[in-house]
Amino acid sequence: MALPAGISKVNQFLSSSRAALGSAKNVQCVMGNEAADLDSMASSVMYAYFNAQNAGTAGDTVFVPVINVPREDFKLRTEAVYLFKEAGIDIGLLLFMDEVDLGALKAKGRLMLTLVDHNKLASFQEQLAGCVVEIIDHHKDEGLFTGASTRIIEPVGSAATLVAEALLAKGNQRLEQGSATLLLGTILLDTVNLDPEAKRATPKDQQVVEQLLKSTGADRKGLFDMLQKEKFNVSALDTSDLLRKDYKEWKVGKIQVGISSVLLPIADWLVKDTKLSSSLDKYAKARKLDVLIAMNAYTEPQFTRELVVFCPDASLRGKLLSFLSGSDLGLAPMAASTVDKATALFAQANQSYSRKKLQPLIDGFFGNLG
Numbered sequence: 164m165a166l167p168a169g170i171s172k173v174n175q176f177l178s179s180s181r182a183a184l185g186s187a188k189n190v191q192c193v194m195g196n197e198a199a200d201l202d203s204m205a206s207s208v209m210y211a212y213f214n215a216q217n218a219g220t221a222g223d224t225v226f227v228p229v230i231n232v233p234r235e236d237f238k239l240r241t242e243a244v245y246l247f248k249e250a251g252i253d254i255g256l257l258l259f260m261d262e263v264d265l266g267a268l269k270a271k272g273r274l275m276l277t278l279v280d281h282n283k284l285a286s287f288q289e290q291l292a293g294c295v296v297e298i299i300d301h302h303k304d305e306g307l308f309t310g311a312s313t314r315i316i317e318p319v320g321s322a323a324t325l326v327a328e329a330l331l332a333k334g335n336q337r338l339e340q341g342s343a344t345l346l347l348g349t350i351l352l353d354t355v356n357l358d359p360e361a362k363r364a365t366p367k368d369q370q371v372v373e374q375l376l377k378s379t380g381a382d383r384k385g386l387f388d389m390l391q392k393e394k395f396n397v398s399a400l401d402t403s404d405l406l407r408k409d410y411k412e413w414k415v416g417k418i419q420v421g422i423s424s425v426l427l428p429i430a431d432w433l434v435k436d437t438k439l440s441s442s443l444d445k446y447a448k449a450r451k452l453d454v455l456i457a458m459n460a461y462t463e464p465q466f467t468r469e470l471v472v473f474c475p476d477a478s479l480r481g482k483l484l485s486f487l488s489g490s491d492l493g494l495a496p497m498a499a500s501t502v503d504k505a506t507a508l509f510a511q512a513n514q515s516y517s518r519k520k521l522q523p524l525i526d527g528f529f530g531n532l533g
């Protein structure tokens with residue numbers, strides 16, 4: 164398949180900025196937020212490209228997008244995997260957080276930071292605060308970095324809208340097809356295809372989308388539907404990826420608990436992974452978990468919830484399972500010959516139990532164990 168028009172320029176930019184990391188006097192990193200969702204990733208790539216175009220070949224600063232998660236995590240964002248591919252961007256050329264030492268660049272006085280899709284650094288990155296020179300964001304203004312040379316913070320539906328606006332304002336009435344596709348798909352996903360009922364889209368999002376549509380020739384609904392579908396398409400992920408895609412872990416008393424939201428029916432999971440119990444065991448051991456819970460949720464066609472409880476300690480497992488079975492979760496055991504005793508599978512009738520609601524229930528139980 165031929166690449167979208169113009170995207171080779173973006174790939175060349177990514178390649179040369181990576182290559183110049185070691186030698187450039189100043190490194191201006193364009194960094195999205197720590198959740199590294201599609202908006203953060205697309206906005207950082209396109210805004211770094213915009214900065215580099217503006218700066219031209221003169222100057223001793225290299226502009227580089229930095230994806231704020233390890234490379235290993237990119238595949239978990241299945242909608243991003245789809246859209247970057249559709250736009251023609253070579254993922255191998257992107258720079259991920261485990262591939263650059265921002266602290267070392269800062270120590271050498273070479274680091275400048277542009278924050279996109281956030282305007283407050285994550286707590287583990289607060290030591291970089293002195294390096295922030297630009298902000299492009301759509302979250303609530305935290306009132307920080309007021310001396311930044313660019314400080315665009317507007318409550319639009321997507322940071323990509325503000326990045327697209329900057330690119331379009333630079334005399335480009337049209338963007339190259341690949342770049343426009345990346346920005347357009349991101350805005351559509353963030354605004355639920357500009358749906359007024361979702362209350363995400365602003366007039367500016369609408370206006371930018373209209374302009375981007377001219378550059379891509381895309382079918383708006385078709386692109387949105389594909390992205391929405393790919394967001395829930397976990398077929399490329401194995402059990403460990405499925406578990407860590409949307410995962411929280413905490414300690415109650417002496418008990419280490421992990422809960423994952425898994426977007427797959429248990430029946431499909433058992434087919435996909437015929438050694439599910441040993442995969443759960445491996446995941447739990449690596450994180451020193453006493454209990455690992457998977458909350459399976461899917462719409463096929465009705466919204467359905469199921470629960471997997473993995474607990475190798477027989478005594479703890481007995482207490483936990485009788486507590487959960489007696490709760491208002493509405494659990495009905497499911498049988499599967501391929502899982503061992505440590506793994507309990509349930510259909511869950513009470514659909515109101517999201518992780519937010521299950522967590523305090525579990526906390527209460529383990530808290531009372533003493």
Ligand SMILES: [Mn+2]
Nearest residue numbers: 202280321322
């Ligand atoms: Mn965003």
